[in-house]
Amino acid sequence: MSSRSSDQAAAAAAKADRRADAAAARSARDDAGHDPMRPSDHVDSTAPAEATGGPRLGPIGWLRFAWRQLTSMRTAIVLLLMLALAAVPGSLVPQRSSDPNGVIAVRDANPDLVWLYDALQLHDVYTSPWFSAIVILLLVSLVGCVIPRMRHHWAAMRSRPPRTPARLSRLVGFQTVPGDAADVERAEGVLKRLGYRTERYADSVSAERGYLRETGNLVFHGSIVVIVVAIVAGSGFGFQSQRLVVEGEGFSLAGASLDTLTTGQFVSADDLPAFGVHLDELDVVYETENPDAIGQPIDFTAFVEVTEDGETHPGQIRVNEPLQVQGSDLYLISNGYAPEVTVTNAEGTVVFDEIVPFLAGEDPNMSSLGVIKLPDGLAEQVGLQGFFYPSAAQLDTGAYASYFPDVLNPLLTLQVYTGDLGLDSGVPQSVYQLDTEDMTQVAGRDAPEPPLLIGPGETVDLPDGLGTISFDGVRRYAVIDVHRDVTQGWVLAGAIALVAGLLASLLIPRRRLWVKATDAGLEVAGLARGEDPRLESAVDDLARRLRGDDDAPAARQGDGRASPGAADASDEPPSTGEPAGDPRA
Amino acid sequence: MPDVSWDSYSLLAVYSSMAVYAIAFIAFAFDVARRRDPEEQRAHERELVTAGGGSAPTTTAPATTARPARRNLAKVGFALTVLAWVLHAAGTVMRGIAAERVPWANMYEFALTSIAIIVGIFVFVQLWRDLRFLGVYITGLATVFLGVATVNFYVSPTPLPPALQSYWLVIHVFVAALGTGFFALGSGLSILQLLRSRASGLAFVDRLPGASALEDLSYRVSVIGFIFWTFTLIAGAVWAEHAWGRYWGWDTKEVWTFVIWVVYAGYVHARATRGWRGTRSAWLQLIGFAAILFNFTIVNVFFKGLHTYSGLE
């Protein structure tokens, strides 16, 4: 850089005494560079003045020491890495919250490991004490780190840029441009125009910019706290419920009519909004043309009628497009088929006439599993278990499968069990599961009679002259999730603030620049506060402007403040001008 | 109705680009293997000082222009990379035309797009800094990953299932790919930083910018990746809220996106922490990138979750 080589004479003259006070210069740099807003192990702070083997710490000393450790950058890194590591097991082992069926399957498959899953809470990782402990420690560390910095930043924002260090020569981009004390005012003008906050100190000007960087950093860390608090609070004030509803039927939010209901600590079932939902039709579109995607779902739309305050109005729920009613959201979670089944006993009396939801498993072609329990009205208790195939085809093995998810060739295949359904044992039973322990298969794969095969509109005989069963038709059902999350908006606001803070804190450079009149000319140098890869070019740019390469040379109208005595002023002990005083104290 | 012929043109372009990437890789590898005379090395070091310091003016007279012959292989490698990238980008666009939607809705397409973005960032970053010494790494990565994508992940174009029919797919996944691209570049720089930080005895390594200059570059690139990743995380949560009725449910894919984010937050801290800056922070950047690769390959294929969008059965 040519400007620097032009300064060589001045630099050489200063060389001798420079070596002499090299140490002093370094401490000037440290003073200018130390950032009391940073934990002591931050790279921008001076070496930690931790007492090694010095005076013994009292209890207060120990507390203070522990607190400093907890709020140090090192601890933050370690806790962050622990958090990352702790989150992993939850992706390897099924979680109760997101995959309850997976939990059951894993436990059934590995009975020897069940104790381990329970001991380590591997099915509830994200609510387990050990995971929470890491999160809480991290938050405490975060708050402990951020609050002093907020106080400090508040003061810094209202204070003036710090006093010019005595020696600029050790700082970044140091160079000398022609000029004298009369030019300092012009320099101040240039810096102001560049967006710096400036302060005159005798024959020098001190400038600082980028306060928004620190603001951004604090906003970023602060919004993490906001988000976590909002999430925790949200779980206390919201509710979540699910209901399977067949076309042509409806449900109301009154607790008893829901399949599942989870309410937060501060919500009771009475606080649920009062509205009803009736499913008119679930419209499903499957791909029929693309040979690589035959049968792939293209669209699900639930046409509903919502009843609130005695009035009814139509609505639609689609995947990705929830319906909002009274501050609650209705989501379409899944769908399936519900065959209409009638059972008549040997005397010809109808003992069962219901629409029975069958659950679709993993099969994209919607072969679905269902159970019908007939405790009363027949000669003995009967359980039926089997499949509904929307588009049935017989395989070479004789078994059936579905070849398309829509209803093209519906078929119901049922195995028949007789015996004790176990409904009187007092243990609650799932309507989707048949406990066959005390039952005998009388028709099915393991029985003398083959399973029942029933097409739509057909009626077939039950084995042993028990009666008849008919398959009258099929409807679709939708599983609708209704929930309210009152703090969701806060979480979103926190997330937006987080991004804004992150952008400000990573992209806005924070730096100080100084211009000082000396006998050799105007000395210019800068100092980064945090990452600032462009600092050097910023100093170069300032020097260029002062030389008048970019700027038309401003009229010299010094106010005479730059007196010879100014040279003495710069020999004052340097001070950072930071309001908190010596940060190492 | 997806158009089959566009898809076969797309595949043709992708296969060709793989071949050209492979040749570019060989050219870069030969460039790396070639020793330099001491004088040029000194010239190179001057260049590096600039790379680290970041002052633009001096790069107007880079050392490379003084001795054009020496950089020939790197130039060839770079020109081939650009050619391969154009083919690759064309293949990606044609895949989108074939599928009649954005080409990043299943694993194969996401691989196609994100590798195109990785290489694209490498190509365009040269306008800012001469990082051609990363050519071996980037073209190697592109060749291997495109190979895996076409052989193991390929599926014919299919329409979108309802859960993916959302403009959030366009935003969330594309931003994830952008983040991945910057992290990939940063990982290359961190690997070189680690090599450079000890006496390797490799001529190629000794010719590189100094370890701390490499670290600075890696940090600047990775931080941009981190911004995109933060956005990915948030956009994903918003989308999950629309599609599944909750913004966060610790689904496997959500877990891994979070893990990656937290590791990179640790990396950003490490950069600013005494005792962690340097080698340790470089390792963190590499752990983060390894988690990204793991998330994309192993998690997508073998882990169960709502995000099973790989299109593979």
Ligand code: HEM
């Ligand atoms: C929830 C945990 C945390 C996360 C996710 C996190 C994330 C981040 C990120 C992404 C940055 C870089 C962007 C920015 O400056 O805003 C950063 C910077 C910073 N963080 Fe954190 N942080 C966490 C906790 C902490 C804690 C506990 C401390 C206190 C020890 C801390 C101190 C700092 C400091 C001093 C910086 C500025 C670094 C610099 O000068 O470049 N952070 N943090």
